[in-house]
Amino acid sequence: MSTSPDSLDTVAIFRERIGADLVRFRKFLRQVVRNRLAFAGLILIMFFIVLSLAAPLLVGPYPTQFQRTTPEQPPSDRHLLGTDVQGYDTLTLLLYGGQVSLLIAFTASAVAMIVGTLIGLVAGYYGRLTDQVLSRATDFFLVIPWLPFALILMTIMGPTMATMIIAIALVSWPTTARVIRSQVITIKQRMFITRSRAIGAAGSHILRKHVLPNVMPLVWAEAVLTISGAVFTEAFLSFFGLGPKDNPIFSWGTMVNQSYQDLGLLAGRWWYFGPPGIFITLVVLGFAMLGYGLEEILNPALRRR
C-alpha cells in the first residue's frame, strides 16, 4: 500500500467503519437512556466510580500510619464521617475503599468473562462430545457452593489481591458460559454461518469473525451482572477477614469486618459501619440494574414479558 490512492482508500474505509460503529453506539446509548432500569443503574455506577477515582482530589492522599488521630470520633466538621477504631478518617477510607472493591470486581469479572465466553463459544459451536464435556463441567461448577469453595481457595492460596481475583473468577464464570453457549447455538443456525462454512472457512475463523461479534453484546451484559456479583463476593470474603493483605488500602468489606471485630456498631458507633454497607449495596444494585436493563435491550423477547 505505497501509492496514495490506496492508503486514502484505507482511511476512507476505516472512517466509514468507525462512523458506522459510532452511529450504532449512539443508538445503543439512546436505548440505554430510554430503558429506565439501565439508566438508573448506569448513573449509580458512574457516581461511585467517579467518587472512588476522585478520592485523591476530594480527601487527599491515603493516610499513613502516622496520620491517625483520636480513634472513634463521631462525625464532625473536620471528619465528616468520624474516625474508625484505628483513628483513620472514615470518609477517606470509604472513598479509597471503592478503588479496591471495584478493581477486584472488574478484574475478576474480566477473567470470568474470558473463561466463560471461550468455553461457551467452543461448547456451543462444536457441539457433540466437546459440548457434552464442557457443559457437564459448567453444570458441575454451577452446583458448587460458592462461599465454602472460595473460602478454601483463599485460605490455601493466601489472602492477596491475585488469589481474591482468582477465587471470585472461579465461582462466577459458569453462568456466562451457559448463556453464551445457548446464544451460540441459535447463531450457528443462521445463513451467514452456513455460507461461511460452505466456502471453506475454518471453525476458528468463523468463531472469531462471525460468532464472537454476534455474542459480544451479550458478553457485555453478562460482564456487568458478574461485576455486581463480584463486588458482593469480595465483600463476603473480606468480611471473613480474608481481604487482600498485599494492599494497604481497606476494601469496603474489610471496613465492615473491622467494625464487626471491635463491636463498633453495638457500641453505637454507626459511622464506620453504616456507610461501607450502604456503598456495597448501592454498587451491587447499580450493576444489577444496568445488567438486567442491558439484557432487556439486547433480548427483545424479555421486553414483552
Added chain:
Amino acid sequence: MNLRRILLRKLVYVVLTVFLIASLNFFLFQILPGDPTRVLLPKGCGGSNVTSCTLREELKAEWGLDQPVFNRYVIYMTNLLQGNLGKSITFRQGLPVATIIAQRLPITMLLVGIATVFSLWLGIILGRISGWRRGRPSDVLITLSTLFGYSMPSFWVGLLLLFYFGVAIPVFPTFGDRSANFASMDLFSQIADMAWHLVLPALTFVITNVAWFSLTLRNSLTDVLPEDYMVTANAKGLTERQQLRRHALPNARLPLVTAAALYFGWVVSGAIVIEQIFAINGLGQLEWEATLSLDYPLMSGIFLIAALGVVIANAVADILYMLIDPRVREA
C-alpha cells in the same frame, strides 16, 4: 419415560457429581506450594504438645500421607466411602469431622427451613401483586425494594437488626439459639424460646432473599397472563381475584417449587455469616471457626456436605417439578 428410569438417572447424576466434587476437594489441597501433606497435619509437635504428636502419626498412617498422590487419592476415596471425613486438626483437635458436623447440622437446617418458609410466603404475596400489576407503581416499588434487599450483604443486615432490635430497643435476644435456662423449661416454652431466638436471624434471611421468590413468581406470572385461557377467563366475566386465584396462580406457582428446593440447597452458604453474627451454634458458625483456625480437614468436610446439599436439592427440585407438572410428566 417412566418414573423409575428417571429416578435412576437422577441417582446416577447425584452419585457422579458427588464423586467429582470429592475429587475436586482432594486435588484442591494438592495445588499448594511445597508439601501438600503439611496443611493436613496439625503443626507444633514436640514440647508439651503430645496430643498433636500422636495425632500426626495417626493421621499420616490413616490417610497414607507419606505415599504418592495416586495412592493418597485412592485412600481418600475409600475413607470417604466409609463415612470418614477426617479429623479436625486445630479447632477440636483429634475429633472426627463427621461427628462435629453432625452435631451442628440440625440447628442450621431448622434455621434455614424456617427462613425458607417465611421467604416463600412473603415472596408469594409480593410476587403476586407485582406480577399482576406489572409496570404500575406498586410493581415498581416491590421490585425495587426486594432487589435492594437482595443487594445488601447479609452480614451487614444482620448486624443492623442485631443493633436496632437487640441492643438499641432490646426486644429480641442477641446471642445463641436458646436461653441459659432452656433445659429447665417445658416443651412448649422450649419451642417458644427457640422461635424467639431465631426471629432476627430468620428475618435477615427473609430481607436479603425474598427477591429470589418474588421475582420468580412475578416472571412466571407475566409468562402466564398472555395465555389464551387467561383471555377466556376474563371474557367469562370472572373478577380479577377469581382470574388470579383459579387460573393464573396454579400455573405460575410451579417454578416456585424449584426455586424453594434450590434455595434450601444453599443451606451452608447462606447460613455462614448469619449464624456467626447471631452466635448460633450451627454449620455456618463452624465454617467461620474452621476458616479462622485454618482447620483444613474441617473446611473440606463442610464443603463436601454443603455441595452434597446442593446436588440433592437440585435432584429433588427436578423430581418435584415432574410430579406436580403434568406437562413435564407426560413428556
